[in-house]
Amino acid sequence: MSLELKHVSHIYQEGSAKESYALRDICLNVNEGEFLGIAGHTGSGKSTLIQHFNGLLKPTSGEVIVDGVNINGKEAKKELKVLRMQVGIVFQYPEYQLFEETVERDIAFGPRNLNLSDIEIQHRVTEAMDMLKLSKKMRKKSPFELSGGQKRKIAIAGVLAMKPKYLILDEPTAGLDPKGREEFLELIADLHQQGLTVVMVSHSMDDIARYAQRMIVLEHGEIRLEGTPQAVFAQSELLDQIGLGVPTLTRLLIELQKQGWDVRTDLFHPTDVSQEILRALSKREQRKGADLC
Template sequence: MAIEFKQVNYLYKSFLHENSFSLNNLSLSINSGEFILVAGQTGSGKTTFLRLLDTLILPSNGEINFDGQIINNSSPEKILMKVRRNFGFVFQFPQRQLFSPTVLDDVEFAALNFGNNKAEASKKAKEVLKQIGIEEDLWEHSVFNLSVGQMRKVAIAGALVNQPKYLLLDEPTSGMDEYAKNDLLKILNYFHEQGATIIAVSHDINTFAPLVDRAIIFRRGKIISDNNPTKIFSEPMNADIQPPSTVSFARSIGLKSTPLSIDELADEIEAINE
């Protein structure tokens, strides 16, 4: 499955202007199997982009081609539901999408919502909870008694229970400590290796830059850079986004390379000292 945005605009009404652009004349393609970081300042259009992908909102004009299925501002709900089956969406604040009495109930609900019967939903929910790493003794607990990291895992389990082709995440590492982040990244890498396309909106450049195939940088509703992260962060950056701290440190000691991770930086320094 491939996705193509064709001259997509999304307008909203603001206090200052009758119509303001959240996305302005957006055209790009997304290929199956990519791991993409979407970055930019607050209000640059990143979350609007995710919501358009999941058809939670529709373009004001322009169209989105989902593997031959065209979505525009007049697409009927029946068609939107068909497209949504290919997507799992994890909100920035997981507590806003978790509401069932227990962990298992919450993930089961996501499966039931796509037409599975109770037995099928329960089986799928248990399988994905095991894959995500939620211990069985937590399945009957309230989701609201879990840590932030555990809650986000449950939200991801609900997003993945129907085996979507695309996983969309809005600030997935927000509020997490390093241990929880590492746990999350193992999960994302696992499902990416299984063939899922992952698109993550994040300000956490240090975490995602070493992992992704592609970075898309937004400014005021437009894409200002779209390339592999090494290429993007090898160029002088503006105030919209800061490079990974490893790149900043490399520049400070005179290195011309673009190490995106601590390991890459260590290798560069070791090579100098040999």
């Protein structure tokens, strides 16, 4: 079972003078249980791409297949709601979608649209709030009196309450302070641990490097690079050209290498990088010792 895009192209304002390709012949597989990172610049088509995952946008050509069902096909028409339930999308700045009087009711909006029983809805709200480590006291509060970070958590809880199999997040850390950013990334990694398939869109290579098992890089609506973060970050020159660059720690290694240090440049985890630097240091010490003898 997987989420599959087959030769998907999307053209905005087709047939007018402003016609422009937002996506061009995208082939992509999101496998169940993986953590996929999508990187790309503003305007590279990231957001357009994810809106195809649950049928909010229809491809101009190509197919989107969720668990074997073509979501723009005839048989999917009646089940679009069910399919949308499978693929939960959290948009950029999701806190703007809150509208209910209480946190509880807002999170329940999704499940209510699925016509579930009251008991099931309550159960799901509790579950979703637990997943995001939201305290029970918050249930009866108005979402509008909470802080920005909390609002965002509630918005995500609102999507999780629909029990999606795939969770798509568009720039989940945009506009958060460093602490909130850290907290959110941990949370997302946690959700992935719990068995959700996660797709995270970001223009921050650091964020993607941290948790993604596989990543794609979009530019002008086309997939430029695809593979493990390690393989992708090895192409630092191309990434610089696209304007995304590599994670800060990889950049550090590249700079060290330029200055004549013998280090690998395909690492990005803090522990890996520090070990690599220590290794290079001790190697140099050894050589110095040998020279002295």
